[in-house]
Amino acid sequence: MTTPTHTVTNQVPPLVGYDVFRTDAALTEAVARHAAPARRAQIEQELSELGVSAGSAQAQRWAEEANTYGPVLRTHDRYGNRIDEVDFHPSWHRLLGHAVGAGLTDAWSRPDGHLRRAAGFLVWSQAEAGHGCPVSMTHAAVPALRADPELAAEWEPRLGAHSYDPQLLPAGAKPSALFGMGMTEKQGGSDVRANTTRAEPLAEPGTYALTGHKWFCSAPMSDGFLVLAQAPGGLTCFLLPRVLPDGTRNPFAIQRLKDKLGNRSNASSEVEFSRAWARRVGEEGRGVATIIEMVAATRLDCALGSAALMRQAVAQAVHHATHRGAFGGPLIDKPLMRNVLADLALESEAATVAALRLAAAYDADTEQERHLRRLAIAVIKFWVTKRCPVVAAEALECLGGNGYVEESGMPRIFRESPLNSVWEGSGNVQALDVLRVLQREPDALNAFLSEIGLARGADHRLDGAIKDLLAELADLDGIESRARRIVERMALVLQGSLLVRFAPPAVADAFCASRLGSDWGSVFGTLPHTLDLAPIVERARPIPR
Structure with a gap:
């Protein structure tokens, strides 16, 4: 029923029914660049199938429902028995099941596995970000488990399985499993060496009883958790299963779910252990060293997740400006709007290119690439996750008041945008980690400098930025207080070098002129007016099928 004044005109159609992968030029080019030629076509086909699903009305409906009807904690059953279960809307399970079925937890044992998985994670996270948490932790648990070959042999096939079973059953009764992680405690936060959770050795070698708490435990419905606790020999890594082999529940009490900023679909919780049974992973006292590869993998996923949010935000902004008319013509043709959109597109493309380069470094797995990963993942995690909130905010503003309405999906992107930083x-932890690597691992710096050096001579602004970075690194005066500035410059130089080598000239020129030159303002939309911006915006356009 309508009224005489209710005529709907000049409203933008929903961005739906498109291939999220095929319409992302930066991503498709990165996959083609890094994939082995013999496997490229198959990888691209798999990613396109996932991209069509991610851009479908069905996936958008799942995302909306999973965030409208969030998880509910049930601590006890009707008879008063402690059960500590979390109920999720069916759409959460559909999203998670689709991710697992697409192999987004399966990367470590297949050629080009990390490249394919990283690109898929970036694609599918654009449908909904919250369920990416257990997907990421399950993927990242594998290198930590490999510290114990027996545990790895038992669990790794389940973690990489392409099937999803949400039931709380003993791991041996399930074809697949999801993993969570518990490191931080109330008193320590990022300072995990301040953890107080105790691990008491049991009679069976390698088994312990854990007593203590975890202040943040995401995805508490997972089948297993990697946790840190104080054993007699010091801080140690443990595998804590949710259900014991005899079918009884491990003493793993979910105290409450966090009322947090960001997505509403995922359950973040506070948990208590009361002599919970666990298996040691790695040596006593080597907990941080054991779990550090898991941390590196999840840090890369932070960059990938932020790149996904940025890409979806930019796609929505460009789509809106394409279809919305204002001041006598399409918004996308207005010089100032074009400047804003091009600036946002540069940020998105630089994030995607850098994250995919580091994913490819996992597949290459040479000594040089391992050194590069050790330093560059912290650098890119720091910078890309910092840029995500400002990109989300500016993209939301491109939609005007419509972008401030929940139905547009932009508020959900904006709320999620600070998470990965x-x-x-946090940023300070990443910056201090970079300083630690610079001081202790010269091979990592050499690998980083070799990577950016591949573009030397191609752009004078990049050459100048590299020279300035080397001067920053050589100056040790007050280096800790300058750490953020140093890491920012490292990230921009790495992104610039990749774009100069691989992106179209218009993209590379605009990035170097703004991020590495001096002609750029403090907000988006201040690119030099002499640049050719139309190809940059056109490149970022998501074209519905």
Whole structure:
């Protein structure tokens, strides 16, 4: 029923029914660049199938429902028995099941596995970000488990399985499993060496009883958790299963779910252990060293997740400006709007290119690439996750008041945008980690400098930025207080070098002129007016099928 004044005109159609992968030029080019030629076509086909699903009305409906009807904690059953279960809307399970079925937890044992998995994670996270938490932790648990070959042989096939079973059953009764992680405690936060959870050795070698708490435990419905606790020999890594082999529940009490900023679909919780049974992973006292590869993998996923949010935000902004008319013509043709959209597109493309380069470094797995990963993941995690909130905010503004309405999906992107800068270590933690690597691991710096050096001579602004970075690194005066500035410059130089080598000239020129030159303002939309911006915006356009 309508009224005489209710005529709907000049409203933008929903961005739906498109291939999220095929319409992302930066991503498709990165996959083609890094994939082995013999496997490229198959990888691209799999990613396109996932991209069509991610851009479908069905996936958008799942995302909306999973965030509208959030998880509910049930601590006890009707008879008063402690059960500590979390109920999720069916759409959560559909999203998670689709991710697992697409192999987004399966990367470590297949050629080009990390490249394919990283690109898929970036694609599918654009449908909904919250369920990516257990997907990421399950993927990242594998290198930590490999510290114990027996545990790895038992669990790794389940973690990489392409099937999803949400039932709380003993791991041996399930074809697949999901993993969570518990490191931080109330008193310590990122300072995990301040943890107080105790691990008491039991009679069976390698088994312990854990007593203590975890202040943040995401995805508490997972089948197993990697946790840190104080054993007699010091801080140690443990595998804590949710259900014991005899079918009884491990003493794993979910105290409450966090009322948090960001997505509403995932359950973040506070948990208590009361002599919970666990298996040691690695040596006593080597907990941080054992779990550090898991941390590196989840840090890369932070960058990938932020790149996904940025790409979806930019896609929505460009789509809106394409279809919305204002001041006598389409918004996308207005010089100032074009400048804003091009600036946002540069940020998105630089994030995607850098994250995919580091995923490819996992597949290459040479000594040089391992050194590069050790330093560059912290650098890119720091910078890309910092840029995500400002990109989300500016993209939301491109939609005007419509972008401030929940139905547009932009508020959910905006709420999620700060998450990855906090998860797996805040900005200061990343910056201090970079300083630690610079001081202790010269091979990592050499690998980083070799990577950016591949573009030397191609752009004078990049050459100048590299020279300035080397001067910054050589100056040790007050280096800790300058750490953020140093890491920012490292990230921009790495992104610039990749774009100069691989992106179209218009993209590379605009990035170097703004991020590495001096002609750029403090907000988006201040690119030099002499640049050719139309190809950059067109490249970022998501074209519905």
